[in-house]
Amino acid sequence: MVSHRRTPVEPESITPHLCSLDLRLHILKGLPFFAGLPEEDIAGINARFHERGYAPGETIFYAGDPVKRLYVVASGKVKLLRHTLSGQDVLLDILAPGEFFGNLSALGDDVYPDTAQAQTLTCALSIEADVFRQIMAAYPAVALAVVDIMNERLRAAHEMMRQLSAHTAEQRIAHTLLKLGEKLGQPADVGLLIQMPLSREDVAAMAGATVETASRTLSQFKKAGLIRSGRQWVALADPDRLRAIAEGDA
Amino acid sequence: MVSHRRTPVEPESITPHLCSLDLRLHILKGLPFFAGLPEEDIAGINARFHERGYAPGETIFYAGDPVKRLYVVASGKVKLLRHTLSGQDVLLDILAPGEFFGNLSALGDDVYPDTAQAQTLTCALSIEADVFRQIMAAYPAVALAVVDIMNERLRAAHEMMRQLSAHTAEQRIAHTLLKLGEKLGQPADVGLLIQMPLSREDVAAMAGATVETASRTLSQFKKAGLIRSGRQWVALADPDRLRAIAEGDA
């Protein structure tokens, strides 16, 4: 369905019903934690996954839902939200194709601490958490790769803790934009385009600020020529200066 | 050497040179990730570890040091500090006996993002990170246990991100005291005593506040009968009310 929205962000082109067995195999082969596994083993693993498409804005699971499955983004983007009592969510991460989410916990009674929501048209694969644990037990290389991914996520979370403790809102917003540019950025005429619909609310939730503060700061960045932006999109026009702001050198 | 300090916190009694082979074996047997391994396998693993004693305040490794080893606390307490440009550290975690720290990373060129420092007289075991990865590859149960620990740490870090984004300093300080009570608390006449030297600076660094704010808040808690405290110690006298404050019900 054609949108009139003027945005440089290209929509996800795959429709949910095209999340085929071939796509699944392709995605699973590309996952860092299945790298190096024999193709026939990956095919066997593929058989244990389910897939499902989600519309933009659709919730994959809610915080408080019992943990049953581990998910992998096959296509699209997924956001992980932690709720606060004040109703202002914290946006913990934006997940791109190949990344897993959901809980790996061995505990039977556990619940998801976060809500997962499709930011774009998304296809996600899922597998029972217990089965995934069996795969990790059968293939130590998978478990080691998961350890590495968890390690990197913990490092990023600790960095965010440092930012929230000691950096200004402007620094955090600059940092957030840079991280999004690193992960989702595509070179375009407008600069390094963050290739995903991105509202001021999203930026605020990632940077630990309010929408008004995010809006003011993005307007200043725009006026200063650091970014280009419109509704639901941002492109980095001067990453070096943004980096200087994020690091407190400006 | 006798101290005049009036504190209910008992010092660590072990001296570094008493970090014996037997203690090591005892500690390794008790580690969650070696649970279930045959005793002779643990003995073989024990041979790969080194141990070293650290005085209170001594640095185990600095942020920026190249990653070489994985550490385990055998006795005492270790704090993990992330530095900020303003000189005010973020205290990411206090590690108790049985907990690992250092980097598990596969990357050859990586450095520690944090500084590890003995909070008390401490004995720490260490092993080459590569060797530990070999152990994880050889024993999937070890890798799975490490995944579970990383999972729990990530959850705690995300919770702290939420607190730093949306909670007041008073709520965060109450939460910090409760977490320390859960982890290091021992019932005593003064209440649930956090059995570790704990300065106002430590509480501030864990709660994302300044020393002055932490001191004001602890003074208020003390006057309200929620805690008992003195120099370098805190005991929880009314955890239920602290919980109410931490959760924003008060």
Next chain:
DNA sequence: GCAATTAATTGCGCTGGATCATGTTACCTG
């Protein structure tokens, strides 16, 4: 026992950013 030092406490002024409100603009839908 005492001087020096450290850690904690308390006071005061300032400000970043939250809160609340309103205005503007782009987009959607009938």
Next chain:
DNA sequence: CAGGTAACATGATCCAGCGCAATTAATTGC
């Protein structure tokens, strides 16, 4: 095409908590 809505931008006000400083109390070392 027009009315309505959502997203963004901006203004005004307020305050939590920081920064700085002074004071007090506990501890250390001689």
